[in-house]
Amino acid sequence: MDPLKNPYSPGAGAPPPELVGREPVIEQARILLGRVCQGRAEKSMLLTGLRGVGKTVLLNEIERIALEFDYSTIVVEAHEGKSLGDLLAPQFRKLLFELDRTARMNAAVKRGLAVLRAFIGSIKLTSGEYSIGLDIEPEKGTADSGDMELDLPDLFIVIGEAAKNCGTSIALLIDELQYFDEKELGALIMAMHKLQQKQLPFVLLGAGLPILPRLAGDSKSYAERLFNFPQIGALDREDAAKALQQPAADSGIAFTESALEEVFRLTHGYPYFVQEWGYQCWNSAQTSPIDTDIVETASAVVMPRLDQNFFRVRFDRLKPGEKKLLRAMAELGEGPYRMGDVAETMELKVTSLGPRRASLIKKGMIYSPNYGEIAFTVPMFDDFMRRAMPDLEG
Structure with a gap:
């Protein structure tokens, strides 16, 4: 098949050609x-799931x-080494200036900028206190402790009031929420609690690993x-088949039932892997329909790609002791x-594994589904x- 017309889209956050099996969540949103x-x-909604299930x-x-x-939307991605304040301050600055352009001399927006300036002055931003360029007198006594x-609840309320005053609503979308520490996550939850009490038009839509509900509850x-x-x-058999079939059918290409079953067996229905196999099956096929022999040929390409990219980039961040713990799990x-x-x-x-376990959870490699248990976050x-480590001692 012509690779330039390949309809599949394996990649982090890349939209698939056919978004299937997620209708209930989309309708809820x-x-x-x-x-x-x-x-x-x-x-508000916080999506949870393993890597590669399509949360982004x-x-x-x-x-x-x-x-x-x-x-008005704000989209940020949490990650190690950057605080919640660092992520939100420049986004709120941009939002308030946009509101100011649409509602000139709006008092609520002006106050939002003054309170944001006070918030910035009260915390240490790793990106630099003045890097977001707010030459505005801070409002004393609000969000400046x-x-x-x-401070964060006060700031959210003022920004929510500015949005309401301008006749708009705010959707804050945060990916990888599990990277925030307990205090930051607690501040975010408190801020949303205050907003809901005042029924301001400000909603949080987040995503994170399966550990997120417990982190939120502990906070x-x-x-x-x-x-x-x-x-x-993961997708069930029917939805995984549809994710493969429909994009190909739009170009007049078909999969045999046995090929669809084999791809499901290999991918376990995880959307990222379905896209990888679909992409390589398309490139490997010469004619329609795509049968199991093409799936086998594609697998010889997919597995090294996954090992070198999807899996290896996570593996290489780990210390030897952490790798050994993961290898023991796989055993x-x-x-x-x-x-x-x-x-x-x-x-x-068991007590000697505590530090390694904590480090792997912090790095997003494992999570605890139940007390005393651990599991991989990556399918x-x-x-x-x-x-990668054929021998447990390797």
Whole structure:
């Protein structure tokens, strides 16, 4: 097939040609956005799931819906080494100046800029206090204590009031939420709690690893009453087949039933992997229909690509002791894994694995689905570990 016409899109956050199996979550987001912009109360949404299930794609689709409702959107991605204040301050600056352009001399917007200036002056931004260029007198006594849990709610309320005064709504979309520390996550939850109490048009739509609901609950006990936590998982057989079939059918190409079944077996229905196999099957095929022999040929290309890119970039960030712990997990087959079993495989005491476990959770490599258990955050990483380290001692 012509590779220039390849319809599949493997990549981090790249929208697939056919967004299937996510209709309930998209409809939930549509209702949330519609109700909030009408001044009605509704829980914000935090999507949770493993790597490669399409959380970022869904956030992008939700942003598109928000724009249809005439929301002002802010999109950020949390990551190690950058604070919540660093991420939000320049985005709020941009938002308030945009509101100021559409509503000249609006007092609520002017106050929002003054409070933002006070907020910036009270915290240490790693990007530099004056780097976002606010030559405005700060408002004293609001969002300027230096305590994020006190200041962020005040800042959100003032910005929410400015948006309401200008006749718009705000959708804050944050990816990789699990990278915020407990205090930052707590401040974010408190800020959304205050906004909901005042029914201001400001909604949070976030995404993170499966550990996110527990982190939110540990930070603030009322988080479960403030947010919905839709779980984004692998596609079932029917939806995985549709994700492969429909883009090809639009170009007059078909998959045999046996080929669809084989791709599902290889990918377990994870959307990122489905796109990878679809992409390579297209490039490997000469004629339609695409059968299992083409899937086999594609697999010989896909697996090295995944090992070198999707898996290896995460593996190479790890310390030797962390790699050994992950290899011990893989030795036990599919997860979740009891910490006691992992320790026994490594011939170590469970207590000695605590620092490695904590470091791997912080790096987003594993999570704890239940007390005393751990599991990979990356689908099929157990298979990769056995390929990367054939021997447990290697």
